[in-house]
Amino acid sequence: MQRLTEEPIDYAALTESVRSTDSGAVVLFLGTVREMTNGRRTTALDYEAFGPMAESKLAEIEAEARRRWPLDRVAIVHRLGRLELGDVSVAVAVSSPHRVEAFEAARYLIDTLKQTVPIWKKENWHDGTTEWVHPGLESSGCKSNPLADKPPVPPAVRGATP
């Protein structure tokens, strides 16, 4: 299950949704809005997404995780819009018979989400300035493009279409 939402994420309900008597392990990851980043103070984050593609990519990474590990249930929710300090921006919940797989899959899901799902955050710094966060992109432009010289599907999700 994957979902984008403008509402606060009910991570307890999400966790309940992956529990089952087939599983001995549940791992939940929450991304939360941290106040300090590299010594700068944030007051809020704005998240936006390219919705249809983000949902499609989330479904792909869930499918890839299920190919790699024997998972029971998977639930991923990403919040969009204005988030205040401490708010939950993303929740990933995974259940599996044994714990190693649940840990590895949850880690894979959030790592891959951050690399490949078209969602962006904008910092609203305490000093009143705002800044889109685009990893690898300097204010002067970028040195190299991860897609220009590579196959259409980024490496992290290539396995999703074997």
Added chain:
Amino acid sequence: MQRLTEEPIDYAALTESVRSTDSGAVVLFLGTVREMTNGRRTTALDYEAFGPMAESKLAEIEAEARRRWPLDRVAIVHRLGRLELGDVSVAVAVSSPHRVEAFEAARYLIDTLKQTVPIWKKENWHDGTTEWVHPGLESSGCKSNPLADKPPVPPAVRGATP
């Protein structure tokens, strides 16, 4: 924070207790009672602990995790008594500024808990038989003792008393 309890574990409250604006990541691990183990059906588990030592060892492994990773908050609760299918037997919640540390610490905490904290489970099999679970111990006895030839503190927690 570490606790043993006979009551159902409120893992949502536990997760709330580790959230903070200093953290960008929360990882929660839940152990839950699985129905099938090596093809055998369980109906319930009974957990018992050597309470004072279990609490002391839980405090040690939290201290060791804090030495290894820059953690924000840690909460560990283990349930004792009769647990039915699907019940949560243990919950480990960790927050940290960045996700890698939260994942690694949560994994370390549950792995080490299972190796060193004096808690035991008894299987109540569907066929009416019961069986204490003692890893490495065969019904005829054991081949080797992990403590007899080694220093007093098991390897996994040696670093806790440098």
Added chain:
Amino acid sequence: MKLDVRLFARARDAAGAECVTVELPAGARVADLRAALAVRSPNLRALVPCLLVAVGTEYADDRVLLSPNAEVACFPPVSGG
């Protein structure tokens, strides 16, 4: 052919528009789209080399051929999570 290109995040802010239309010859590829975008929106020029391009809901590299009804989106590196 005319293609509507959706923009997101810093690319949208730089262009001052959620969508820009570019004119491309038949047989154009993603690389041609990049070049056209830099001409169409000079404020995007510095960003263009590092934009990710999606056709439909799939990432597309510079060699991908564009059809007249392609749904195209361009955006800088993602930062969800």
Added chain:
Amino acid sequence: MKLDVRLFARARDAAGAECVTVELPAGARVADLRAALAVRSPNLRALVPCLLVAVGTEYADDRVLLSPNAEVACFPPVSGG
């Protein structure tokens, strides 16, 4: 000296008691406790070699010296989680 030894899980069930008392000479070590336990509770004999021994709240190997007021517990490998 007399030591009360707490037992847990399968060790308690095998001995049929939560606590057994063993008589040990002064200067006895954990290895001597194991031997005495096997004599005191024959049903524990098969388990004794693989019991973990705790003095207070710390694991203790066979070389650890036992004091007359030591709080001792013996139990098979743990299985929490």
